[in-house]
């Protein structure tokens with residue numbers, strides 16, 4: 184299959200040349216961390232005129248995780264000696280609100296933290312360590328949730344009783360709604376995350392146009408996809424015809440993936456959730472349903488948090504909302520770097536600060 | 546973690562499959578995609594396929610992009 188053609192489609196330079204003749208001021212938010220990374224890596228920003236701006240949104244799951252959740256996980260890790268934390272690698276360096284604390288540091292001090300590639304690896308870990316309790320950190324949007332659900336199903340099927348899920352799974356739509364309702368939100372169009380689209384379908388983004396009148400394009404992850412999508416948004420704005428377009432038709436269908444939707448609904452329920460930067464958003468998170476509470480790490484491992492919330496100067500919350508660019512944070516590249524991240528936006532490779540640091544500045 | 550890549554299915558065993566990209570083979574799950582055959586492409590996310598990538602859809606997608614570039618050329 185000619186997938187490489189999407190990196191640089193035929194005559195793509197023509198679109199770039201054209202965009203450089205556009206004088207309109209356009210602020211586009213890329214919602215997804217993978218888009219942030221692809222944009223930084225491909226140098227797309229440097230090809231666009233300064234009046235067309237790409238601004239990162241709340242689509243990096245590690246970055247939007249509330250520091251209270253991180254603190255809770257760190258406490259579970261410290262207080263329950265029989266626990267093994269199983270996590271995707273991205274979570275390792277995320278600092279808690281107490282200075283210098285992270286899963287990586289705790290691991291260096293002897294705590295048990297295992298990196299898994301897939302949620303099912305965590306079930307395997309539980310099978311192989313029957314004397315331990317495995318706490319899998321369920322994190323991510325619509326695309327990673329199905330893996331967590333599959334793992335839960337597997338654990339039930341195998342009769343495993345030492346596997347627990349700490350669910351921080353989040354939904355894209357409520358976060359975008361919260362952003363759109365912020366008083367000084369200054370975004371003209373949305374580059375919608377293609378893989379979330381694969382799950383929720385085109386219909387999952389329709390509210391952006393129907394309710395908020397924002398030009399929106401569901402976009403793939405190759406440089407060509409992104410440039411074509413930017414063109415489509417600019418045209419919509421120019422012609423004053425906001426609509427939802429699907430640029431990623433090779434993957435995203437009208438209704439999304441029904442098998443995934445059904446399975447997620449079977450095991451998880453929508454609940455209010457706390458987001459870094461955005462605060463508490465009603466019905467924006469997913470937790471285990473009551474009938475699966477025996478697998479719920481939050482119910483099984485109770486910890487008491489001393490109030491450690493402290494100002495450390497990190498402005499991730501503002502970065503996530505698209506209010507400031509990473510380099511506007513005083514700590515950027517001076518104190519905060521991928522080696523010594525102060526906030527989650529610098530930890531995750533999909534975080535706006537990390538992408539900025541890696542590809543744009545040096 | 547969020548990174549999803551198109552992989553080619555090279556072997557299927559029930560709900561599990563082996564999928565490959567540039568010679569690197571990964572064990573994945575295919576519970577969420579129907580009618581998968583060896584040789585199909587899937588979008589894989591943290592170890593499981595979230596969608597099938599059909600040849601004709603990719604070709605159609607390229608055609609749609611071509612339409613955009615052609616429209617610009619004629620301006």
Ligand code: SF4
Pocket residue numbers: 496497498499502509512513514515516519520524525526527528529530536
């Ligand atoms: S540069 Fe570092 S401290 Fe500043 S907002 Fe980004 S992550 Fe936070």
